[in-house]
Amino acid sequence: MNAHLAPFPDELLTSWYARRIYQRRGRTLADPTAVRDRTGQWCHPDIRPTTRWLNGAAQTFNVASSQLATNALAQRYPALPLDFIAWDRPPFATEQECFRSAPRLRLSWCNRCLAEDFAAHRPAHIRHHWVLAASCFCHRHRWPLEERCSVCNAFNWQIVGSARGPLRMLCAECWRPLERSLPAVLSAGADLQECWDRVIAFETEVFTALQGKTPDQFRFNFTSASQLLGEVRDISRLLARNYWGYTRSNIPLNAFISPAMTPGRLRPDFFESEAPFPLAVASMAKRRCLLAAVCAILDPTHATGVTLFGSNQPSAIETFVSTVDPCEIERCLAPDGRWSQTFVRQVRAAQQRKARKSRRAATAAGSGLPRMSVG
Ligand SMILES: [Zn+2]
Ligand SMILES: [Zn+2]
Incomplete structure (x- = not known):
């Protein structure tokens, strides 16, 4: 059985990292976060990962660091400005601010991509274009991206594994899988x-x-x-x-x-x-x-x-x-x-x-x- 140890070609690096950590339950590893480089610019592991982080992750999970580097957003979209990425906590500081906590991406998902992952026994994973600000639809399925549970409207979700099935993304409030679409979307004409x-x-x-x-x-x-x-x-x-x-x-x-x-x-x-x-x-x-x-x-x-x-x-x-x-x-x-x-x-x-x-x-x-x- 394919364990999907390397990232999928269109997968965010933190998504790959999160599912690999999940597979090694019991070994505590810190979640990757954005860090500032010597010039004060933020280096987010999904966008422009530092060489140190890449080498560390490659060594921990026994994957070539060059393979990881190709999955960075800056490699996929060389002209990507930071304001064309969706942010929960943006990296743009205003003049009045003297402190800003580490930036965090705003994630969305396509219900049908997640359903396909589950049907194909692939672990659920976050695609690159699900974090772009100018992206509201899955182009593969011509389907609206969502950022809330379609049942209870909650924003929080978790990656959860089961004894037989692959990893899934579940709502952290009602524990239903995020593969469910809104009824109004399903009945769209x-x-x-x-x-x-x-x-x-x-x-x-x-x-x-x-x-x-x-x-x-x-x-x-x-x-x-x-x-x-x-x-x-x-x-x-x-x-x-x-x-x-x-x-x-x-x-x-x-x-x-x-x-x-x-x-x-x-x-x-x-x-x-x-x-x-x-x-x-x-x-x-x-x-x-x-x-x-x-x-x-x-x-x-x-x-x-x-x-x-x-x-x-x-x-x-x-x-x-x-x-x-x-x-x-x-x-x-x-x-x-x-x-x-x-x-x-x-x-x-x-x-x-x-x-x-x-x-x-x-x-x-x-x-x-x-x-x-x-x-
Ligand atoms: Zn899709
Ligand atoms: Zn829910």
């Missing part, structure tokens, strides 16, 4: 699947950019990998901010809610976020809605917006320019090359359409007013 597929196609382009490769130029004309990542980062930050006050949920993102992104849950009403990188620290529901909005705003065709938000809504880019503070948009448009020429042109065209519509509305309102008699 073709309309929901089409919405998911739109976002999955966009995620694929972002993953290409994270590997340092140029995105599809038919879709993102004259857009480099770093420009696409910059646009995703900027738009998600602009959508999560509150510009006009009144209530904490008065943010542009709430104008981009697609029921397909939160199946089986009530329509969300997200709160403002002043975090520098909201996508990296958002809950799964907020992350899906943010990515769906960014996907529709960046897509040059109107069809994606219609699929996601319905045909009775204005185009996504028009909603974007009317709900975000124009000064903030100008701040992103001003630096040369921050956004691609194509996207800058689309934003300018949407701003002109918005101005024309407001002029027409003002004229219509003016002509409807009763005229004052003079003299």
Whole structure:
């Protein structure tokens, strides 16, 4: 029987480490955590493991350290910025902070991948793309990723082994396996699947950019990998901010809610976020809605917006320019090359359409007013 002693090709190093520790019950080994290097930068064992940790883990578990090194996220995605990883405790320190505890990744999972693992007698393991911030769906199964138990909504889970079966991920509150999907996801129709597929196609382009490769130029004309990542980062930050006050949920993102992104849950009403990188620290529901909005705003065709938000809504880019503070948009448009020429042109065209519509509305309102008699 294959004991799966080495990491799977798409497995996180800490996932491999955790299941190997589990197999050696009784031998106490510390859980790997992020450490600072000499320059003060965090080295997380899943992203950029230190040579010392790699050698130690390789020796302890009798696996080649070169094999472990290939499973680091920085190897798989050479252009991966830290804010494109999902964090429970992010490594970005604000100016006011003098101390920040070791960063910790935010994990999610695909129910169907876990079910396949169990059926194939493979230990349950965490895949690389389950910790990426621009990842809300399993591309293999075209299925939403989850971060809570589908039965009791708990976040906590544990790896548990049984006498005969492989290691499984179980909810730490109700002890049900995480292979269970939400009933609303299981009964999803073709309309929901089409919405998911739109976002999955966009995620694929972002993953290409994270590997340092140029995105599809038919879709993102004259857009480099770093420009696409910059646009995703900027738009998600602009959508999560509150510009006009009144209530904490008065943010542009709430104008981009697609029921397909939160199946089986009530329509969300997200709160403002002043975090520098909201996508990296958002809950799964907020992350899906943010990515769906960014996907529709960046897509040059109107069809994606219609699929996601319905045909009775204005185009996504028009909603974007009317709900975000124009000064903030100008701040992103001003630096040369921050956004691609194509996207800058689309934003300018949407701003002109918005101005024309407001002029027409003002004229219509003016002509409807009763005229004052003079003299
Ligand atoms: Zn899957
Ligand atoms: Zn549970």
